[in-house]
Amino acid sequence: xxxxxxxxxxxxxxxxxxxxxxxxxxxxxxxxxxxxxxxxxxxxxxxxxxxxxxxxxxxxxxxxxxxxxxxxxxxxxxxxxxxxxxxxxxxxxxxxxxxxxxxxxxxxxxxxxxxxxxxxxxxxxxxxxxxxxxxxxxxxxxxxxxxxxxxxxxxxxxxxxxxxxxxxxxxxxxxxxxxxxxxxxxxxxxxxxxxxxxxxxxxxxxxxxxxxxxxxxxxxxxxxxxxxxxxxxxxxxxxxxxxxxxxxxxxxxxxxxxxxxxxxxxxxxxxxxxxxxxxxxxxxxxxxxxxxxxxxxxxxxxxxxxxxxxxxxxxxxxxxxx
Amino acid sequence: xxxxxxxxxxxxxxxxxxxxxxxxxxxxxxxxxxxxxxxxxxxxxxxxxxxxxxxxxxxxxxxxxxxxxxxxxxxxxxxxxxxxxxxxxxxxxxxxxxxxxxxxxxxxxxxxxxxxxxxxxxxxxxxxxxxxxxxxxxxxxxxxxxxxxxxxxxxxxxxxxxxxxxxxxxxxxxxxxxxxxxxxxxxxxxxxxxxxxxxxxxxxxxxxxxxxxxxxxxxxxxxxxxxxxxxxxxxxxxxxxxxxxxxxxxxxxxxxxxxxxxxxxxxxxxxxxxxxxxxxxxxxx
Numbered sequence: 001x002x003x004x005x006x007x008x009x010x011x012x013x014x015x016x017x018x019x020x021x022x023x024x025x026x027x028x029x030x031x032x033x034x035x036x037x038x039x040x041x042x043x044x045x046x047x048x049x050x051x052x053x054x055x056x057x058x059x060x061x062x063x064x065x066x067x068x069x070x071x072x073x074x075x076x077x078x079x080x081x082x083x084x085x086x087x088x089x090x091x092x093x094x095x096x097x098x099x100x101x102x103x104x105x106x107x108x109x110x111x112x113x114x115x116x117x118x119x120x121x122x123x124x125x126x127x128x129x130x131x132x133x134x135x136x137x138x139x140x141x142x143x144x145x146x147x148x149x150x151x152x153x154x155x156x157x158x159x160x161x162x163x164x165x166x167x168x169x170x171x172x173x174x175x176x177x178x179x180x181x182x183x184x185x186x187x188x189x190x191x192x193x194x195x196x197x198x199x200x201x202x203x204x205x206x207x208x209x210x211x212x213x214x215x216x217x218x219x220x221x222x223x224x225x226x227x228x229x230x231x232x233x234x235x236x237x238x239x240x241x242x243x244x245x246x247x248x249x250x251x252x253x254x255x256x257x258x259x260x261x262x263x264x265x266x267x268x269x270x271x272x273x274x275x276x277x278x279x280x281x282x283x284x285x286x287x288x289x290x291x292x293x294x295x296x297x298x299x300x301x302x303x304x305x306x307x308x309x310x311x312x313x314x315x316x317x318x319x320x321x322x
Numbered sequence: 323x324x325x326x327x328x329x330x331x332x333x334x335x336x337x338x339x340x341x342x343x344x345x346x347x348x349x350x351x352x353x354x355x356x357x358x359x360x361x362x363x364x365x366x367x368x369x370x371x372x373x374x375x376x377x378x379x380x381x382x383x384x385x386x387x388x389x390x391x392x393x394x395x396x397x398x399x400x401x402x403x404x405x406x407x408x409x410x411x412x413x414x415x416x417x418x419x420x421x422x423x424x425x426x427x428x429x430x431x432x433x434x435x436x437x438x439x440x441x442x443x444x445x446x447x448x449x450x451x452x453x454x455x456x457x458x459x460x461x462x463x464x465x466x467x468x469x470x471x472x473x474x475x476x477x478x479x480x481x482x483x484x485x486x487x488x489x490x491x492x493x494x495x496x497x498x499x500x501x502x503x504x505x506x507x508x509x510x511x512x513x514x515x516x517x518x519x520x521x522x523x524x525x526x527x528x529x530x531x532x533x534x535x536x537x538x539x540x541x542x543x544x545x546x547x548x549x550x551x552x553x554x555x556x557x558x559x560x561x562x563x564x565x566x567x568x569x570x571x572x573x574x575x576x577x578x579x580x581x582x583x584x585x586x587x588x589x590x591x592x593x594x595x596x597x598x599x600x601x602x603x604x605x606x607x
Contacts, residue, residue, distance in 0.1 A: 066443075068443070198463070199462065199463075201464065202460070202462060202463055202464035205454060205457075205464055206454060208441075208442065208446055208454070209441055209442070209454060210437075210441060210442050212435075212439060213437060213454075215406075216404075216430060216433075216434065216435040217430050217457040217458060217510065218426045218430030218458040219426065219457070258445060262445055263445050263450075265446075265450060267463065
């Protein structure tokens, strides 16, 4: 899938040439080599990081909140990131120019996005502890989503066309155009998040029986909760920052893994979600630059177009939806 | 007989006696005690005391039932002696150690719970669910070693649900699920198991079989099992000891002593319900 993703694109490059370029040899056309090394390879790597990170964060959310509808986007995590980035990009004009540059650099946006998602997650958690009702948590997430879009609406009203364009492009989601340095930062963030998630496999399994049973089996609930939330925030936050708010992957992939493997054991779910996440995201990326099409479609549209029917289809096929 | 031999004999007899005493003590081993325990709720405004000066003893190999009317504070008592809730005053000792000083993991190796709450939706199989009881002993990622698997299989056999091991936990009946939850507590390998109303939602047949199972477990494993229940008739017949909670007092004794003391008559303050001491039953007038 990875190589297929690299091979396909708006410029047709023979598969053999792709392999030569990747292994360090010289392709027969230098433009081909350039396209592969500086455009397609980074994009494929980003797709894998995004797919894996979002899927795993969705898996963690669904178990922590005991809710099959939980996911980084439904719970308002992405909304938080969107709001923070909107404030940074669209509101930067209000700041003095030297601050402006720092804030608008790639790292400023990453930082804003991560902070945005962490604060929303803490808010959701606060509500979760007060209300104990998982439906209420989702409603809070939804409310926060509409609140965000309203604020973003107000901000766009006061911003310049250039700022607006930048924000719109970011919000459509984009796997490409990332320099190697950014990919490195993203990879480090995702790796940290994934390692934290591995260490929360045992607590997640305990949480399958509910908070009280988990505590009775020796789980330090507060510590585990914090660990899971931190892992989710760093995954969803960094990905949203670099690739924009990508919908549906976080919600759909864990379900696809659960429905195909028919298990709740997180040791299995972790790896199946991991690989499904990578494969599905690469597939969406291939679909977005469909061979023969000159333009590349926004990735956000593709993930929803592919993800929604897949989940519905799986639901219809397997009735015991858990 | 020479004096020497007599002395030897008396030494042997003494040793045997101390050995018998040792085993006697072993059988009666005290697992949980409360000393001058007061339970209730403390808020900024006021302190609500539910019961005071509780001195309860839970011994190994005993099946002990906790009864009392709705809202009397059974759950508060259970929460306090399991360390979830702090006592207003007094102490709870588990294996001679104050329960407040236990670390979560250590507590999980000494006390297992079966709760009334519904399990959240998941795809867990019966085996996986019971195996979760091994969490206090497994490594950081929760791998089951051969010993863990043996313990899980033992728990499944003791509760007679080995044939269900591969089923999903939502595919089995309420009675079977209750057994699975008990098996999970057994797999946790603790000297004390506390169950909160394990017989609710079950019909008479399954209630009886569950009580008999608990009785069998205490006899075969020498564990102490404490459970709260509203099935007083059955509890009287099958428990080794009972704890009766009324607004005035909390009494712990053997069922027949409680009957002769007339303790059951004080349980419900209603003229329509009386306790027939001969039949050991409540009767509606």
